[in-house]
Amino acid sequence: MKALKVIAVLFLLAASAPSRTASAQETRVRWFGHAAFSVTTPGGKVLLIDPWLKNPSNPEAGEGKDALASVPKVDYILLTHGHRDHVGDAVEIARKTGAVLVSNPELAANLVKLADFPAKQAQTDAVMGIGGEIQIAGGEVTVMMTPAVHSSSVFNPKAGPGEADRAYGGNPAGFVLVVRNGPTIYHSGDTAYFKDMETIGEEYQVDLALLNIGGHFGMGPRMAARAAKAVRARLAVPQHYATFPGIAENPNEFAAELKTLKIPFREPRPGETLSFRGRQLLAR
């Protein structure tokens, strides 16, 4: 009987070992609402894109809650452009976590000068420009900065009376992230549709496209679906909607368009995580 128990325990240990290894090889993409996502690599590095974590869609934000508590470890903060709904809580998170900034040089410099972003974390090789390709996370992630048709300015809390409260934020951008042993992810930033998005689809195998669908300030649902097609997304996920007045309230029209284009679609709830093993989305 005792021997049987030992065998059973050994069997359980053997059975659980591979699944532990497998989960360590997963890439986890979590949506916080609006344009804010975290990407946790198989190696355990955490990238935050456009971290407005205190946005009203985030279930972990709001009265009496600490929205930043859900990201105790952040290695990199990637900013598509300087608008407040994208810079969000970047300065506070950078101070708390020591995360390094990935953005264009003008935005990096002005965040340091005007918003007290920690200088050392904004003056590294991770400052880059559109068309550039860099490696971060010890080479585990390759980051390409892609064009975006939008604007970019950075809020200047130090502006005096008679001074503009928006400073130059460099060119707006999107990102392609190639995760080693993980998916290739495209975050479109706050762009309009542009036909050269097709180049992204030609150059990269986009497993996951995180597309702004809100309209008004950028592409709306119909053109966002066209963007999914242009970048040849294996899976399209909507972002930048239902957060403030004037932008799309839900992704229904986007979903309907994707259906006609036969592009797979997921609509995560804010706070939800999509997990990938290799390039493959894991079922919930």
Ligand SMILES: [Zn+2]
């Ligand atoms: Zn925006």
